[in-house]
Amino acid sequence: MTSSCPTCADEATAVTLQHFSTDPMRQNLAQGVDDAGNLFSCDVSLLEAPKLGDVVLVHAGVALAFCNEQSVEEPAQLIQRSRNATQQHERNTDQQHERNATQRQPTAPIRNTATQSNHYTNEPPSNDHNQQPEDET
Amino acid sequence: MNLTTDFRDPEAVRTILQRISHTAEALPHVKFMEICGGHTHTIYRHGFEQLLPKNIEMVHGPGCPVCVLPMGRMDDAQHLATQPDVILTAFGDMMRVPGSHGSLLDSRAQGADIRMVYSPLDALAIAKANPNKEIIFFAVGFETTAPSTALTLRAARAQNVKNFTVFCNHVVVGPPIRAILESDDVQLNGFVAPGHVSTIIGQEGYQFIIDEFNKPVVTAGFEPVDLLAAIAMLAEQVADGRCEVENQYTRVVTQTGNRQAQDLLAETFTLRDTFEWRGLGHIPQSAYRVSDDYAEWDTENRFAIPGFLVEDPKACQCGEVLRGALKPWECKVFGKSCTPEHPIGTCMVSSEGACAAYYTFGQYRGTPTSATEAKATNATDIRELATTKSKA
Numbered sequence: 001m002t003s004s005c006p007t008c009a010d011e012a013t014a015v016t017l018q019h020f021s022t023d024p025m026r027q028n029l030a031q032g033v034d035d036a037g038n039l040f041s042c043d044v045s046l047l048e049a050p051k052l053g054d055v056v057l058v059h060a061g062v063a064l065a066f067c068n069e070q071s072v073e074e075p076a077q078l079i080q081r082s083r084n085a086t087q088q089h090e091r092n093t094d095q096q097h098e099r100n101a102t103q104r105q106p107t108a109p110i111r112n113t114a115t116q117s118n119h120y121t122n123e124p125p126s127n128d129h130n131q132q133p134e135d136e137t
Numbered sequence: 138m139n140l141t142t143d144f145r146d147p148e149a150v151r152t153i154l155q156r157i158s159h160t161a162e163a164l165p166h167v168k169f170m171e172i173c174g175g176h177t178h179t180i181y182r183h184g185f186e187q188l189l190p191k192n193i194e195m196v197h198g199p200g201c202p203v204c205v206l207p208m209g210r211m212d213d214a215q216h217l218a219t220q221p222d223v224i225l226t227a228f229g230d231m232m233r234v235p236g237s238h239g240s241l242l243d244s245r246a247q248g249a250d251i252r253m254v255y256s257p258l259d260a261l262a263i264a265k266a267n268p269n270k271e272i273i274f275f276a277v278g279f280e281t282t283a284p285s286t287a288l289t290l291r292a293a294r295a296q297n298v299k300n301f302t303v304f305c306n307h308v309v310v311g312p313p314i315r316a317i318l319e320s321d322d323v324q325l326n327g328f329v330a331p332g333h334v335s336t337i338i339g340q341e342g343y344q345f346i347i348d349e350f351n352k353p354v355v356t357a358g359f360e361p362v363d364l365l366a367a368i369a370m371l372a373e374q375v376a377d378g379r380c381e382v383e384n385q386y387t388r389v390v391t392q393t394g395n396r397q398a399q400d401l402l403a404e405t406f407t408l409r410d411t412f413e414w415r416g417l418g419h420i421p422q423s424a425y426r427v428s429d430d431y432a433e434w435d436t437e438n439r440f441a442i443p444g445f446l447v448e449d450p451k452a453c454q455c456g457e458v459l460r461g462a463l464k465p466w467e468c469k470v471f472g473k474s475c476t477p478e479h480p481i482g483t484c485m486v487s488s489e490g491a492c493a494a495y496y497t498f499g500q501y502r503g504t505p506t507s508a509t510e511a512k513a514t515n516a517t518d519i520r521e522l523a524t525t526k527s528k529a
Contacts, residue, residue, distance in 0.1 A: 011333075014141065082155065
């Protein structure tokens, strides 16, 4: 990943374990390869029951963790989830636009009808539909 | 599935960026700190500062172990290297870090026996091969690297290697985050937590950020898809008004971390009362020393350490960069007298350092000279200004 010291740079490499040392003095030593086929030696004493074929994360000659492929959200799933989130966002945005458009529609001119409330006095509308307008009398 | 190349998929990058952009529409200007220098490197290498929405600003944190080491400790290491019959061993980037009187490489050129190692276990092998010499391992790094030093201490004791000691400068990630949150320098809205440190301390190592400071945290891997997914998760937490410790780097990070490594660290190291961090000053309980059980393998116990206290060069503003208070290009010497070839500050040494990453990946076009440039808040603005300048 970087061009500098891999230890200072907090780099770690995923290594597939291929061989455990049979030397009793080096019983925690294992060898493995990374994705590019580079050979690695590492101490596996900080891992619980490592097995051949396990993929482990190696930093400064020590295996720190198992790489658990089962728990990974694959890029394909990430893409789908991101698309779903984007589509949901677009639906929400469209709905918001529709609501805004509805609110912005021009209101009908105020007519002096019996059901129309008095906007100035805030009086409730009259229910007397038979009342004649004064100016017509 | 390939755990590296699959997480560089361009389509995934595009769709996650789209998701971030949509989430960002609902956000004010937010600042997320990536604590780890590895993330800083990924951000600059892949040009994320240009790709992210303008209202999502990434602030670089103190997660580069080389950068945070104060100059006085470098001088102490150089003093040790010049003692008779001593071989000083160190990781590669430490060789180039400037002290008051030059770097370890300079000292080596003047005759000191200083050797580069990739693992402290290599230093122990040198000790066994040179029984008439005193081998000192100059230990730096966060919780990711400390277990390898701890294993080496245990091996030295088990194999009764008496001519090996550790000059311990290992630091821990929690206290500097607390120091930053308690300072008024930067108002942050969330954190991208370091992936490999988290394999050791686990997700629970960041719970205090939620409980005490009410800031969201997402642990992230180091590939472009990892980091963008983590930024998307952070943005969504802020947009939803949530505050949790989430895990994007599920392929290696667990809730509790590596208990065996934690036990080993507790056995071989003890937290110092206080330790000086470049740019952050003295932070309580923020670094390890070798524990009393392993005092025989502690350099500070076997040798007299001068304990130099050295101020950074006045022109260098690594401190502000490490606190996230300054962008690299805002430093007075950035790209002028301070370059990766001739670093003045530590941030220009390691590729994890924000200044080196910024310089290396070509986003530097010139330091601000006008009021408009001074107001430019991110790399995109700087690039636009640079383009305008070049057209003019």
